[in-house]
Amino acid sequence: MLDKIVEKTKERVSENKKVNSLDRLKYKILNIDVKFNYPFKKALSSDDIAIIAEVKKASPSKGLIAENFDYVNIAKEYEAAGASAISVLTEPYFFQGSDDYLKKIAKNVKIPVLRKDFVVDEYMIYEAKLLGASAVLLIAAILSDEQLEQYLTITRVLGMSAIVEAHDENEIKRAIDAGADIVGVNNRNLKDFSVDIENSIRLRRCVDEDIIFISESGIKTKEDIARLKENNVDAVLIGETLMKSPDKKVMIRELKNG
Numbered sequence: 001m002l003d004k005i006v007e008k009t010k011e012r013v014s015e016n017k018k019v020n021s022l023d024r025l026k027y028k029i030l031n032i033d034v035k036f037n038y039p040f041k042k043a044l045s046s047d048d049i050a051i052i053a054e055v056k057k058a059s060p061s062k063g064l065i066a067e068n069f070d071y072v073n074i075a076k077e078y079e080a081a082g083a084s085a086i087s088v089l090t091e092p093y094f095f096q097g098s099d100d101y102l103k104k105i106a107k108n109v110k111i112p113v114l115r116k117d118f119v120v121d122e123y124m125i126y127e128a129k130l131l132g133a134s135a136v137l138l139i140a141a142i143l144s145d146e147q148l149e150q151y152l153t154i155t156r157v158l159g160m161s162a163i164v165e166a167h168d169e170n171e172i173k174r175a176i177d178a179g180a181d182i183v184g185v186n187n188r189n190l191k192d193f194s195v196d197i198e199n200s201i202r203l204r205r206c207v208d209e210d211i212i213f214i215s216e217s218g219i220k221t222k223e224d225i226a227r228l229k230e231n232n233v234d235a236v237l238i239g240e241t242l243m244k245s246p247d248k249k250v251m252i253r254e255l256k257n258g
């Protein structure tokens with residue numbers, strides 16, 4: 001699945017480059033206010049477990065998740081309910097995401113926004129900046145060590161943060177060696193799509209306390225959150241559970257009180 005997504009993402013990037021070259025994106029960034037204050041990292045640094053609430057229309061594992069996809073209002077509801085940050089899927093072919101969703105959401109909320117996509121080229125980080133994102137996801141499994149280091153440097157130069165996503169001990173080591181200050185462990189096995197939050201708990205001990213540790217995917221109940229809290233997880237990334245919840249405020253409150 002990851003290979004297919006990566007292939008399609010590379011095609012997407014080369015199409016986008018025909019419309020706006022990398023130099024053109026860099027030039028546009030010169031004319032916006034690049035704030036060097038890393039709001040995404042700050043938002044996750046509270047004492048309580050932070051919730052990154054995801055705006056997710058569809059996924060390869062679940063198909064269509066949200067029929068009624070009023071994305072700006074969903075993001076506003078997340079913010080009003082106490083989410084620390086918002087994740088917006090921009091991948092169009094497998095997740096029915098869009099850059100436009102990110103742009104509009106970033107304009108309409110005050111909390112930081114993560115561009116959730118499959119970054120395969122530095123170009124996508126500059127795009128994210130221009131769309132209003134405060135952070136990007138860098139997936140260790142699809143990037144070389146050199147790319148991880150280089151892309152982390154670019155995010156810092158742009159005043160942004162990056163979650164480096166890892167699935168196992170080796171990828172965590174690579175993330176840390178590259179200089180990651182935020183590590184996300186995905187609980188979803190991308191071979192069979194099974195989810196197990198114990199994956200985060202098992203890998204928590206591989207990451208020092210001064211690095212922000214996020215547990216991603218498959219989080220459904222306040223008991224899940226309580227278990228992650230007990231194991232010093234700093235933040236959780238939740239998509240489907242919130243998207244399917246008719247009252248997102250009640251659901252976020254319930255999860256936070258776990």
Ligand SMILES: O=C(O)c1ccccc1NCC(=O)[C@H](O)[C@H](O)COP(=O)(O)O
Binds near residue numbers: 054061216219
């Ligand atoms: O969600 C999928 O099916 C998926 C498949 C292949 C690669 C990535 C995938 N998900 C991306 C994510 O990381 C999740 O959207 C995110 O962690 C939230 O997960 P969930 O709470 O389980 O919706």
